Ligand code: C2O
C-alpha cells in the first residue's frame with residue numbers, strides 16, 4: 184500500500200510537470216510504462232488460415248434509420264450481421280430495432296468476426312464479459328476508421344450466460360451505444376443444456392435502455408453539455424429491445440427465462456413486480472448462480488445482466504403483470520445535491536426521476552400453453568474463487584473511483600491515457616488477487632490519497648463532510664474486462680442510510696460477475712484470477728459518460 188501511495192504521488196507530480204512542459208501529448212514518454220509486448224503487426228487485419236472457425240460472421244456498424252416513434256424515423260447506428268459460416272441460429276435480428284443482432288454461440292466455438300466500420304467515426308467492438316486476449320478485447324487503441332475492418336478470432340471460453348457487445352472507442356462509447364450500437368451475446372454449454380431451462384420462445388431477451396427524443400423524433404444526447412456528462416446521460420423514456428412498445432405477449436402456464444441487460448448509459452433500475460411478488464433470479468453476468476435467489480426487488484446497474492424466472496401458471500388469462508422501477512432517492516445526488524448549491528445549476532432536463540415509479544415491461548398473459556421447463560434448486564456446482572488463494576488477501580489492491588480536481592472523474596486520481604499502465608496496475612499471470620474498489624468508503628488504510636485527499640475518507644455527500652470531494656460523489660458502475668470475479672465483501676458503513684435502506688435488498692453478491700454498482704460511500708472487495716492471456720485490459724466506470732471522460736484505465740497481466 185505504501186508503495187502505491189508513493190507511486191501515485193510521483194506519477195501525479197511527473198504527469199503535472201510533463202503537462203506543464205507541453206509534452207504530455209505523447210503518452211509513450213509519460214511516467215507510466217506503455218505496454219507494447221502484445222503488439223503484433225497483423226493484429227486484427229488479416230484472416231489467420233490456421234484458425235479453424237466454427238462460426239464466421241460479418242458485423243457492420245452502419246448509419247441507419249429506424250421507426251422508433253410512430254411519427255417519423257430516427258437517425259440511428261446499427262450493427263448489421265451476416266453469417267458467413269455456422270449454424271443458422273447464430274444471428275437473430277431484432278425486427279424494427281436499431282440494436283444489433285443477438286449472437287448465439289456455444290462454449291468452445293471458435294469465432295471469427297469481421298467487424299466493418301461504415302460509420303463516419305472511429306470505432307471498435309468490445310465483447311463485454313468474455314474471456315479473450317488483448318487483441319480480441321476491443322481495446323480503444325484498436326479503433327478503425329470508416330471503411331476499415333478488424334478481424335476477431337477467438338474461442339468462446341466462457342460458461343453459458345448472457346454477455347453483450349458494444350463499441351469502445353475512447354471518448355465516443357457513450358454516444359455510439361446511445362445511437363444503437365449494442366447487442367446480446369448469448370453463450371450456451373452442455374452443463375446448462377442438461378438443466379431443462381426455458382429455450383426458444385420461452386427464453387426472452389430484454390435490453391433496458393433510457394432515451395430522450397426531440398420533437399422531430401431524433402435522439403437527444405447530453406443536451407446540457409458538461410453537466411450532463413458529469414452526471415451521465417439520463418433519458419425520459421424507457422426502450423425495451425430498442426422499441427418504445429414494452430409489451431411482451433406471453434402464454435399463461437408458460438415458464439420463462441427473461442434475460443435482462445441494463446444497456447443504459449448511466450441509469451440503474453430498482454426492478455420489481457407490480458403485484459408485490461418477489462422476483463426470482465437464477466443467473467448473473469457470468470452465468471448461472473449455484474441456486475436461484477429470491478429478492479423483494481432487484482437493483483440492476485449499467486452493464487449488468489440477470490436471468491429472471493417467470494412462471495405464469497398461477498396467472499389468469501389477461502391478468503396484468505408489470506416489471507416496474509421503484510423509487511430510489513438518487514436524484515439529489517445527481518442534480519440538486521451533487522451539482523447543486525447553484526454551482527452548476529439545477530436539473531433542467533425532463534429525465535425520468537430516479538425517485539419515481541415507472542413501467543419497464545408490460546406482460547400480457549395470453550391463452551394457456553405449457554412448456555416443460557422447470558427451475559431446479561441446484562443449478563450449478565460451485566464456481567467460486569477462494570479468497571485464501573489470493574496473493575494479497577489482507578492487503579487488497581485498492582482503486583478509488585472519484586473526482587480528481589474539480590470536474591474530472593478518475594480512478595486513483597488518474598484518467599485513461601492510451602496504452603499507459605502504472606506499476607500498481609500490473610498483475611501476474613496465474614495469480615489470484617483481491618481488488619478493493621472504493622467510492623469514498625471508510626477504508627481503514629486511511630492514507631490512500633494522502634496527497635490530495637479528495638476521495639479519501641470523507642463521509643459521502645449526504646454525510647457530515649464538507650468540501651468538493653464530498654459534494655461530488657455519485658454511484659459508479661465498475662466493470663473489469665476479461666474476467667469474471669466473485670464479490671467477497673460489500674462495505675456499506677459510509678453509504679447514506681436513506682439511500683441504503685431503499686436498495687439494500689436488491690443486490691446479488693453471489694455468482695461470477697464483471698460489473699457491479701458501487702454506491703457513494705461503498706467499497707467492495709472482489710476476488711479474481713488472471714489466466715490464459717497476458718496483455719493490457721481495461722477496468723472502468725460503465726457510466727459511459729464517465730468512461731468517455733477518462734474514468735478508465737488499463738491493467739496489465741504479465
Ligand atoms: Cu461494457 Cu469496457 O465495457
Ligand code: CU
Nearest residue numbers: 659724726729
Ligand atoms: Cu462513474
